[in-house]
Amino acid sequence: xxxxxxxxxxxxxxxxxxxxxxxxxxxxxxxxxxxxxxxxxxxxxxxxxxxxxxxxxxxxxxxxxxxxxxxxxxxxxxxxxxxxxxxxxxxxxxxxxxxxxxxxxxxxxxxxxxxxxxxxxxxxxxxxxxxxxxxxxxxxxxxxxxxxxxxxxxxxxxxxxxxxxxxxxxxxxxxxxxxxxxxxxxxxxxxxxxxxxxxxxxxxxxxxxxxxxxxxxxxxxxxxxxxxxxxxxxxxxxxxxxxxxxxxxxxxxxxxxxxxxxxxxxxxxxxxxxxxxxxxxxxxxxxxxxxxxxxxxxxxxxxxxxxxxxxxxxxxxxxxxxxxxxxxxxxxxxxxxxxxxxxxxxxxxxxxxxxxxxxxxxxxxxxxxxxxxxxxxxxxxxxxxxxxxxxx
Numbered sequence: 132x133x134x135x136x137x138x139x140x141x142x143x144x145x146x147x148x149x150x151x152x153x154x155x156x157x158x159x160x161x162x163x164x165x166x167x168x169x170x171x172x173x174x175x176x177x178x179x180x181x182x183x184x185x186x187x188x189x190x191x192x193x194x195x196x197x198x199x200x201x202x203x204x205x206x207x208x209x210x211x212x213x214x215x216x217x218x219x220x221x222x223x224x225x226x227x228x229x230x231x232x233x234x235x236x237x238x239x240x241x242x243x244x245x246x247x248x249x250x251x252x253x254x255x256x257x258x259x260x261x262x263x264x265x266x267x268x269x270x271x272x273x274x275x276x277x278x279x280x281x282x283x284x285x286x287x288x289x290x291x292x293x294x295x296x297x298x299x300x301x302x303x304x305x306x307x308x309x310x311x312x313x314x315x316x317x318x319x320x321x322x323x324x325x326x327x328x329x330x331x332x333x334x335x336x337x338x339x340x341x342x343x344x345x346x347x348x349x350x351x352x353x354x355x356x357x358x359x360x361x362x363x364x365x366x367x368x369x370x371x372x373x374x375x376x377x378x379x380x381x382x383x384x385x386x387x388x389x390x391x392x393x394x395x396x397x398x399x400x401x402x403x404x405x406x407x408x409x410x411x412x413x414x415x416x417x418x419x420x421x422x423x424x425x426x427x428x429x430x431x432x433x434x435x436x437x438x439x440x441x442x443x444x445x446x447x448x449x450x451x452x453x454x455x456x457x458x459x460x461x462x463x464x465x466x467x468x469x470x471x472x473x474x475x476x477x478x479x480x481x482x483x484x485x486x487x488x489x490x491x492x493x494x495x496x497x498x499x500x501x502x503x504x505x506x507x508x509x510x511x512x513x514x515x516x517x518x519x520x521x522x523x
Contacts, residue, residue: 159247250291354385359428
C-alpha cells in the first residue's frame with residue numbers, strides 16, 4: 132500500500148482528506164459516556180486519513196460506522212464479580228482485541244490507542260511486533276480512576292500503562308499540564324499536544340439567553356465515584372437551605388444513580404431536584420440551555436467534552452481544578468474553578484456565583500468565544516501536527 136510520509140494540512144474549503152494513510156483507533160469496550168469522545172476523535176481523524184477503523188469500542192459505537200470512511204469492530208467485555216474474575220475477563224478481552232489488531236495490520240498504517248487503550252498490552256505488542264507505528268492518546272487516566280475507587284486492580288493496570296508508554300512511538304495529550312500532572316517527564320521527547328473534541332456549533336449554541344433561564348444548576352455525566360456525583364448530591368441541601376430560588380437538574384446514569392436517588396428522596400428534595408437519567412447527545416444542547424450553571428465536581432478528568440459544550444451554549448461552568456480543565460477555564464473569566472470538590476466548598480462557590488448575575492453574564496459571553504478553537508478543522512490541524520512524520 133502506498134502511503135504519504137506525513138499527514139497533509141487541512142483546507143477550510145475542502146474537508147475530504149487527500150491522505151492515503153489508514154488509521155485504527157483501539158479502545159477498551161466503553162460505556163455510553165465514552166461514545167462521544169471516541170466518535171469525535173474518529174471524525175477528526177477522517178479529515179486526515181483515507182480510512183479509520185475502530186476496534187473495541189462496544190455496541191454503543193456502531194452508529195459512527197455509517198460513514199464510508201469508518202468501520203467499527205465492537206468487542207464485548209464481561210466485568211466479573213471479584214478481582215480474579217475481573218483480571219481473567221480483562222485478559223480475555225485484551226486477547227480479542229489482540230486478534231483484531233493483528234487482522235487490522237494488513238490494511239492499517241497507524242494505530243491510535245485511546246480510551247482504556249493506555250493499558251492494552253497485548254494489542255500494543257501485536258502492533259509493534261508487526262512493525263506498525265503506535266500513538267497513545269489517553270483521554271483520561273484509568274489509573275487515577277482506579278486509585279479514586281481504591282480498586283485492587285490498580286497495580287495490574289499501572290504496569291500495563293507503563294509498558295505502553297514505553298512502547299508507544301508518540302504520546303498525544305491535551306496540554307503540558309497533563310504531561311506534568313501524570314509524571315510523564317521521562318516521556319516528554321515523544322509527547323505532542325492535540326485534543327479530540329470537535330464541537331458542532333450548529334447544534335451547541337445559545338438558544339436561550341442566560342438572563343432568561345431559571346436558577347437551575349446542573350450535573351451532566353456518568354454517575355460514578357470519580358465524577359464526584361456524591362459530593363454534588365451532598366451539596367444540594369446546603370444550597371437550597373440558604374437559597375430557595377435555586378433548583379437542580381441531574382442528567383446521567385451509572386452505578387451511583389440508585390444511591391443518589393435514595394439520598395435525595397430521604398431528604399424530601401424531590402421538588403428541588405429533577406433526576407432525568409441518561410439523555411441522547413442530540414438532547415444535550417437543549418438541556419444545557421436550561422441551566423444557569425453547570426457543575427463538574429470530578430476527582431479526576433482529562434478535558435471533559437461537557438465543559439466545552441456548556442461553554443458553547445453560553446452556560447457558565449463551575450468545576451474542580453483537575454486534569455485539563457484549568458487549561459480551558461480561567462477562574463472568574465471563562466468559568467469558576469474550585470480547589471476541592473468538598474460539598475461545603477462547592478455549596479459556598481455556587482451560592483457566591485449565583486448571587487453575581489453580572490459575573491455569570493460576563494463568563495457566558497467570554498466562554499462562548501473561548502471554545503472557537505474546538506471547531507472541527509482546527510481540531511484536525513492539531514492532530515495533523517501531532518502525528519506528523521509517523522506515517523510511512
